[in-house]
Amino acid sequence: MKNKKLTFIDLFAGCGGLSEGFIMSGKYDALAHVEWEIPMVRTLRSRLEKKWKHTNEDAFKRVLHFDIQKTEELINGNWKEETIKSFGSTNHIEVQKYGLKGLVGKRKVDLVIGGPPCQAYSVAGRAQDKNSMKEDYRNYLFESFIKVVEEFQPNIFVFENVPGILSACPGDKKVTERIFEYFDQHGYDIKTPDELKNVILSASDFGVPQKRNRVIIVGVRRASKTKNINLDSIYSEINKHKIKTPKTLRDVINHLPKFKPSDKITTLNGRKYCYIPIDEDKFIEENHKPRFQNERDIKIFREWVSKNMNKRPMIERIQFYNNLVGRNSKHAKYRSLDWDKPSQTIVAHLYKDGLMFIHPDAEQARTITVKEAALIQSFPNDFEFIENMGYNYKMIGNAVPPLMAEKIAIAINKILNNEV
Incomplete structure (x- = not known):
């Protein structure tokens, strides 16, 4: 029965x-x-x-x-x-x-x-x-x-x-x-x-x-x-x-369309875009469009990942950050994800910025999208987040x-x- x-x-x-x-x-x-x-x-x-x-x-x-x-x-x-x-x-x-x-x-x-x-x-x-x-x-x-x-x-x-x-x-x-x-x-x-x-x-x-x-x-x-x-x-x-055997980042987001930084900034519905899809024929859903980043951060993202800064001693990471941004900070606020490991904890702070969640592909030079954050949280692929980008990140991080x-x-x- x-x-x-x-x-x-x-x-x-x-x-x-x-x-x-x-x-x-x-x-x-x-x-x-x-x-x-x-x-x-x-x-x-x-x-x-x-x-x-x-x-x-x-x-x-x-x-x-x-x-x-x-x-x-x-x-x-x-x-x-x-x-x-x-x-x-x-x-x-x-x-x-x-x-x-x-x-x-x-x-x-x-x-x-x-x-x-x-x-x-x-x-x-x-x-x-x-x-x-x-x-x-x-x-x-x-x-x-x-x-x-x-x-x-x-x-x-x-x-x-x-x-x-x-x-x-x-x-x-x-x-x-x-x-x-x-x-x-x-x-x-x-x-x-x-x-x-x-x-x-x-x-x-x-x-x-x-x-x-x-x-x-x-x-x-x-x-x-x-x-x-x-x-x-x-x-x-x-x-x-x-x-x-834990699932890795590669297991859940590697299939998604890839992007590259663009020299042209476009604005749609009041939102700025500075990335374009590498494969222009692929459909890009709204929640997989990367958030806008300035030129400095794009440069930092690319160098951070290509030089594998996550694995460097803290003092090197702080020096790297200070040299690039011209500051004398005691903290390095950047961190990238690793393809072959689980992500660190997805947090609601993502609604403010994604600097602790840099995409593991150096060529994309960006932070993770709403879609990627949702998949890392194990939300089903068909789960729809229909609010503005900030609230979507916040609710995913709190879930x-x-x-x-x-x-x-x-x-x-x-x-x-x-x-x-």
């Missing part, structure tokens, strides 16, 4: 990387996705409609554009939503009647999944803030996650975040201690704060061509525990999906790699259906 699909709610859904992985597995139905940023909301609604065959109305109501901090309203519904259906169009207001309860109806919620924004927890983010992000409201968004879990009582939840969460300490108490205590009080077992360092998973171990470490906190409701549904069995099953999510989804499904 074929197992019935499990159901989930996705919180802090972004453009849908985590949801995409769970749906891709073919073993889950998504009941609702909650996200606050409009470009991400539009992208996810578009994906549900075009790929996963939801009607326009159904996609609109399932992807809730709402501030999760207003958790009671989120659960009960009937608020007014100010939204923009397509980039650049006029704002208008529609009434969102459903809320999570309305969308769930009488169905059981098997899982709640999601990951609060990582900026407050990341080591880099804390280093750049004078108060080490201790006063950032995002430190406590996990409380809203817990309220939704408490309301719907799923057997399992999946909470994803950066390794920096293990050392984050707002209010002079570790976030992981707060999370452990909150879930413990609400009847869920998770790994202890000391044990969480052992559940850092790398996306590259699951077929994603990227070195991306994430803490995956799985929780199990005590009232639903059986001999098979426990933390050790779940993590053990997830680990069975690890691969021995959970769908392929990693899919492997986690399959493992949890196997446990819940007692197939182990």
Whole structure:
């Protein structure tokens, strides 16, 4: 007998990387996705409609554009939503009647999944803030996650975040201690704060061509525990999906059309272009058009890659940078990717510049495109990013790699259906 699909709610859904992985597995139905940023909301609604065959109305109501901090309203519904259906169009207001309860109806919620924004927890983010992000409201968004879990009582939840969460300490108490205590009080077992360092998973171990470490906190409701549904069995099953040989950059982007810098700068729809395709007969999709670069950076990109500067000692890299730009900096802000290795972590900072993501082909002398960033994050080839370039980079950098999510989804499904 074929197992019935499990159901989930996705919180802090972004453009849908985590949801995409769970749906891709073919073993889950998504009941609702909650996200606050409009470009991400539009992208996810578009994906549900075009790929996963939801009607326009159904996609609109399932992807809730709402501030999760207003958790009671989120659960009960009937608020007014100010939204923009397509980039650049006029704002208008529609009434969102459903809320999570309305969308769930009488169905059981098997899982709640999601990951609060990582900026407050990341080591880099804390280093750049004078108060080490201790006063950032995002430190406590996990409380809203817990309220939704408490309301719907799923057997399992999946909470994803950066390794920096293990050392984050707002209010002079570790976030992981707060999370452990909150879930413990609400009847869920998770790994202890000391044990969480052992559940850092790398996306590259699951077929994603990227070195991306994430803490995956799985929780199990005590009232639903059986001999098979426990933390050790779940993590053990997830680990069975690890691969021995990581995918490389060459595996996923080498097939894409190539470019070369051009002496002529063209402008189309307000956007500057300074690269032309090497094969002029090939179709170039919008998200694979390189971002504009000035002559200095093009020169730096070409020399950086051809001289293999990534492998030089730091002092040489800094001197190389200072000589080319005429500065006396203590940091070299350039880094190229390697064809035969996984990429470094794709980050949201890509929306500002791609200087840490120089393409490995010296002749192309450019940074990676939106399309390349999406493939490195393991988004399917047909996933459409339809916002402006900056927002496309940002949502890709903030996403959970769908392929990693899919492997986690399959493992949890196997446990819940007692197939182990």
